[in-house]
Amino acid sequence: MRIATWNVNSVVARLPRLLEWLASAEPDVLCLQEVKCARDAFPYEEVEALGYEAAVHGAGRWNGVAVLSRVGIDDVRLGLVDEPGFLADGALLPAPEQRAMGATCGGVRVWSVYVPNGRSVGHAHYAYKLDWLAALRATVTDELTPTGSTSPFAVLGDFNIAPTDADVWDADLFRESTHVTPGERQALADLLAAGLTDVMPRPLKHAVPFTYWDYRQLAFPHNHGMRIDLVLADERFRSGVTDAYVDRNARKGKGTSDHAPVVVDLDPGPATG
DNA sequence: ATGTCAGACAACGTCTGA
Numbered sequence: 001m002r003i004a005t006w007n008v009n010s011v012v013a014r015l016p017r018l019l020e021w022l023a024s025a026e027p028d029v030l031c032l033q034e035v036k037c038a039r040d041a042f043p044y045e046e047v048e049a050l051g052y053e054a055a056v057h058g059a060g061r062w063n064g065v066a067v068l069s070r071v072g073i074d075d076v077r078l079g080l081v082d083e084p085g086f087l088a089d090g091a092l093l094p095a096p097e098q099r100a101m102g103a104t105c106g107g108v109r110v111w112s113v114y115v116p117n118g119r120s121v122g123h124a125h126y127a128y129k130l131d132w133l134a135a136l137r138a139t140v141t142d143e144l145t146p147t148g149s150t151s152p153f154a155v156l157g158d159f160n161i162a163p164t165d166a167d168v169w170d171a172d173l174f175r176e177s178t179h180v181t182p183g184e185r186q187a188l189a190d191l192l193a194a195g196l197t198d199v200m201p202r203p204l205k206h207a208v209p210f211t212y213w214d215y216r217q218l219a220f221p222h223n224h225g226m227r228i229d230l231v232l233a234d235e236r237f238r239s240g241v242t243d244a245y246v247d248r249n250a251r252k253g254k255g256t257s258d259h260a261p262v263v264v265d266l267d268p269g270p271a272t273g
Numbered sequence: 274a275t276g277t278c279a280g281a282c283a284a285c286g287t288c289t290g291a
Contacts, residue, residue: 009291010279034291036280061280062290089289117291160291214291215277258278258291 001071001106001266003029005156005229006250007114007212007259011035011066014257015043021250022050025263028071029105031112031156035064042066057101064098065114065157071106080135081142086116086128100136102143104151108237108268109143113157118178126178129160133187140194144234152237152268155196158212158259159230161188163198166208167227179228196232201244201262209246212259220251229262240267 004027008014011032022030030052035042039056047054051070057078058064067073078101085094102111113136118129140155161184165171174180192198201209210225219225231244243265251260 013279119290215275218276221275252275254275256275 001029001108001268002027002263003031003108003110003154003156003231003266004247004261004263005031005033005112005158005231006261007033007158007229007257009034009036009257009259011043011064012037012041014255015046017250017255017257019046019050021247021261022047022052022068025247025261027263028069029108029110030068030261031110032066032068033064033112033114033158035066036061037064055101055103057098059098062097063114065101065112067101067103067105067110067112069103069105072104074104075102075109077102080132080139082138083135084128084131086125099132100139102139106268107151108266109149109151109153111140111143111155111157113155113159115157115159115161117160118184121176121178121181126183129178130183130187133184133191137187137191137194140191140196144195150236152234152240152266154199154231154233154237154264155191156231156262158228159188160228161185161230162226162228163188163230167210169210169224169226179226192232195234197235197238199231199233199238199241199244199264201246204245204248209248210260211246211262213251215258229259231262231264236269237266240269241265242267
């Protein structure tokens with residue numbers, strides 16, 4: 001089974017590249033982030049023509065996650081346990097955003113997550129990021145609490161955290177920035193402590209498989225990137241991984257996202273439910 | 274080969290978020 005995650009930076013703007021990639025990479029399950037469209041506006045017919053069902057958690061111009069599957073989608077869960085909200089411009093009260101959803105596809109439990117960016121250290125969005133990660137940890141703990149299910153489990157998505165300095169093209173440049181601070185890395189460590197492992201993709205071209213390169217200043221051709229899109233797997237999932245890589249070809253050419261897909265091949269083992 | 278891009282507004286440029 002092939003499972004992937006991709007921050008597409010608008011599923012509408014990315015539709016030609018998305019369809020091309022689905023047809024060539026043939027994932028069984030694809031977790032999407034930043035779909036940037038309401039649930040009703042998702043291009044269902046286009047992905048269905050390639051054999052995929054879609055479950056979508058989106059409200060409009062920002063954020064939004066989805067799960068595409070050609071092996072079924074069951075037990076869809078939208079949002080986190082006690083998910084914190086953010087006070088959007090023009091809003092009177094903080095409200096949860098569309099950043100996380102879980103689904104069971106072909107006997108594998110996946111969560112597609114888009115962790116808040118944080119904007120800058122000390123910004124209200126940074127505190128929101130840490131709070132949101134704590135709620136993600138609570139949700140993972142809830143999902144992994146033994147209930148008789150033996151499904152492989154993974155959280156896939158854009159974490160907006162580089163796990164180590166090696167996951168940033170120039171750590172010194174990011175010293176005062178979000179994505180690398182001890183607070184963010186501690187929140188990631190706390191999440192992993194719930195029973196997950198960072199599935200490291202195999203390098204294809206460079207020493208470290210980055211997943212994101214800014215659109216500006218020729219960042220991609222210079223490989224000025226970061227590894228911030230992660231697959232965090234429980235032991236049942238991790239032990240079934242036969243390959244993992246970043247499809248950097250999807251970052252080439254015109255009309256690309258600023259992120260590349262992370263692809264994992266999995267032998268899910270005997271179907272035990 | 275690539276020196277931002279996408280969405281929404283009231284627009285046909287300018288703002289915001291990333």
